[in-house]
Structure formats: structure tokens, C-alpha cells
Amino acid sequence: MNISVLGCGRWGTFLAWYVHKVGHNVMLWGRENSRNYIGLKETRKNDYLPLPEDIVLCNSLEKAVSFAEMIIISISAQELRSFANQLSSINEIDGKTFILCMKGLESASGKRLSQVFGEEIGKKINLAVWVGPGHVQDFVNHIPNCMVIGSENVDITKKIVQEFSSDLIRFYYGQDLIGNEIGAATKNVMGIAAGMLDGFNYSSLKGSLMARGTREISRLVRAMGGNDITIYGLSHLGDYEATLFSEHSHNRKFGKAFVEGERFGKLAEGVSTVRALRELSKQYDVELPICSAIYEILFDDKNAKETLEDLFLRPVKFEF
Numbered sequence: 001m002n003i004s005v006l007g008c009g010r011w012g013t014f015l016a017w018y019v020h021k022v023g024h025n026v027m028l029w030g031r032e033n034s035r036n037y038i039g040l041k042e043t044r045k046n047d048y049l050p051l052p053e054d055i056v057l058c059n060s061l062e063k064a065v066s067f068a069e070m071i072i073i074s075i076s077a078q079e080l081r082s083f084a085n086q087l088s089s090i091n092e093i094d095g096k097t098f099i100l101c102m103k104g105l106e107s108a109s110g111k112r113l114s115q116v117f118g119e120e121i122g123k124k125i126n127l128a129v130w131v132g133p134g135h136v137q138d139f140v141n142h143i144p145n146c147m148v149i150g151s152e153n154v155d156i157t158k159k160i161v162q163e164f165s166s167d168l169i170r171f172y173y174g175q176d177l178i179g180n181e182i183g184a185a186t187k188n189v190m191g192i193a194a195g196m197l198d199g200f201n202y203s204s205l206k207g208s209l210m211a212r213g214t215r216e217i218s219r220l221v222r223a224m225g226g227n228d229i230t231i232y233g234l235s236h237l238g239d240y241e242a243t244l245f246s247e248h249s250h251n252r253k254f255g256k257a258f259v260e261g262e263r264f265g266k267l268a269e270g271v272s273t274v275r276a277l278r279e280l281s282k283q284y285d286v287e288l289p290i291c292s293a294i295y296e297i298l299f300d301d302k303n304a305k306e307t308l309e310d311l312f313l314r315p316v317k318f319e320f
């Protein structure tokens, strides 16, 4: 099958490498002036992998869309609305299958990425998300993992899983798009919290963070109409190792650098997601103590150590 991957950053380039490895014809699109695109064009490699010769690199969106039956998108979440708007003017998108491989929420509205995409596209397309644990550094070293693909159409979910399954990634069929998208986005906020704990030498608290983080997000998912058990699946709890503990996690590294007064320059999606969660907490009247603490530290200039320690001073309550 012909597959295009739109976005040639860390994850997009891996996805092109992966779908090529499982036997598809692949076109990888990037913006003409982007550093990632220029680097790949010049060297056919990035910091993580060499790009196989028969993956076609291209900077024409029209060409990438018309080439493929299935189109994977992996860019920064806050750019998705304007990017989808750009895509909507391409007639050939009609009837194609789009797969969002990104973890975030629109920061101003709290909307899920499938909602944002659907609102802008305005044409008949199939839409799915592909989330769950996985770092490029592990996959290229042949370390397998499990991931989840979900959509509102189980036939589409099954078709994508069939095309992309391999001994490197075992997929599960997602059953709850709300839970999968909220779960994938919010694990990044827990990753930032974990990095802060690491920075304060409180790493032993990460078990408690896993228990209370999942509980907090499961309440939100239930209020939004999703299934709270989804949060204990691959899109959220299943992604904690790769985010709360991994040396490769950008979100964890961002949190650690933040409390150490250093700058972390790579994309850490949890920063924008925590703004979205403030909005969702109000909209759905759900208390999100850990996410609120991270928001206050990042955006209200609250002292990080005191704010995290204050979480311990809240009234005692039942665990579930």
C-alpha cells in the first residue's frame, strides 16, 4: 500500500521508517524550510536513524496526499488546526484514511485532536489515532512494544492494525476514542511531574504518581463520556514507563530541567496539554490536583517544591 507520513520530526521520521519496514511504499513529507526536512534531504539520516533510500522525501503536500491511501500525521499538536485547514483545500483528501500519531489537546479549547482535525477538514474522510508507548531509540534497536489504534469505525481500526502489525509493534484495537486521546495527551503531564520529582531527588514518589495520576485522569475521562478503564490501558498507564521513567522522554526531561533552572529546547507536549486540562477541569467540573499543581508551577510562577509538597497537605480522602 502507498502511505504518506506528514511531519518529519523525531516521531514522523520513525513512522516512515517503520511502515516502510513492514512492507509499504512510503513518502515522507516535510516543510521545505524545516530544519528536519533539510537535514534529511542532505544526509538521509537524523539523530535517531538512517532513512532507507526508497522512502521518497517530498515537500509538496498535494503530492504527498495524492500518493497515498493512508496518511499518517505527526506534527506538534498545537499546529494541527492550521495544518488541517491547509489540508482541507486539497480535493484528493476525500475518502482517504488519516491517522493522527500525536499526543496533545488544543490548549485554548481543551479539544481532542480528532475533534480539531474533523472540524477543519469538513470532507468525508476516515480518521484514527495511533498512540501508546514507544521511543525511536528502542524500536531501532529491535526492542518491541505494544500500541493502540482507535477510531469511531471498528472496520477502519482493524484495517489499519492489519496493515501495520509486525513483530516490532503489537497493536490492540482501541475501544474508546475519548479515553485514548485524553490518556495519550495527559501521560505527558505526568511525565513532566515525574521529571520534577527526579529533579528534587523524589523519584521514589513516582509509584504514587502512577496511582494517583491514573485515578485523576480516569475521573476526567468518565466525566467526558469515555470509559475510565481506558486510562489503565496502553494509551496512558501503559505509556508511563516510556515517559515517567525513560531516559528518552522529552516530557520527563523538560520537568527535570525546569526545576533545575535549565532550558529544555525540544517539544514537550505536556506543557500545552496542562493548559488544556485547566479548561477541561472547569468545563467538566472535575478536580485535577496533580495537573493543577503542574499548571501553577509552569504558568503561575509558583515554587515547584512547595507546590508539589502541598499536594500532601490536602484533606485525607478515600482512595477510590
Ligand SMILES: NC(=O)c1ccc[n+]([C@@H]2O[C@H](COP(=O)([O-])OP(=O)(O)OC[C@H]3O[C@@H](n4cnc5c(N)ncnc54)[C@H](O)[C@@H]3O)[C@@H](O)[C@H]2O)c1
Pocket: 007, 008, 009, 010, 011, 012, 030, 031, 034, 035, 036, 037, 074, 075, 076, 077, 079, 082, 083, 101, 102, 103, 104, 130, 131, 132, 133, 134, 135, 267, 269
Ligand atoms: N510513542 C508515540 O506515539 C510518540 C513518540 C514520540 C512522539 N510522539 C508524538 O508525536 C508528535 C511529534 O513529536 P516529535 O517528537 O516528532 O516532535 P518534533 O519536534 O521532533 O517534530 C515535529 C515536526 O512537526 C513539524 N511541524 C511543526 N509545525 C508544523 C506545521 N504547522 N506544519 C507542518 N509541520 C509542522 C516540525 O517541522 C517538526 O518536523 C507529538 O505529538 C508527540 O507527542 C508520539
Ligand SMILES: O=P(O)(O)OC[C@H](O)CO
Pocket: 103, 132, 133, 134, 135, 188, 191, 239, 242, 243, 248, 249, 250, 251, 252, 267, 268, 269
Ligand atoms: O519523549 P516524550 O515524553 O514526548 O514521549 C514520547 C512517547 O510519547 C513515549 O511513548
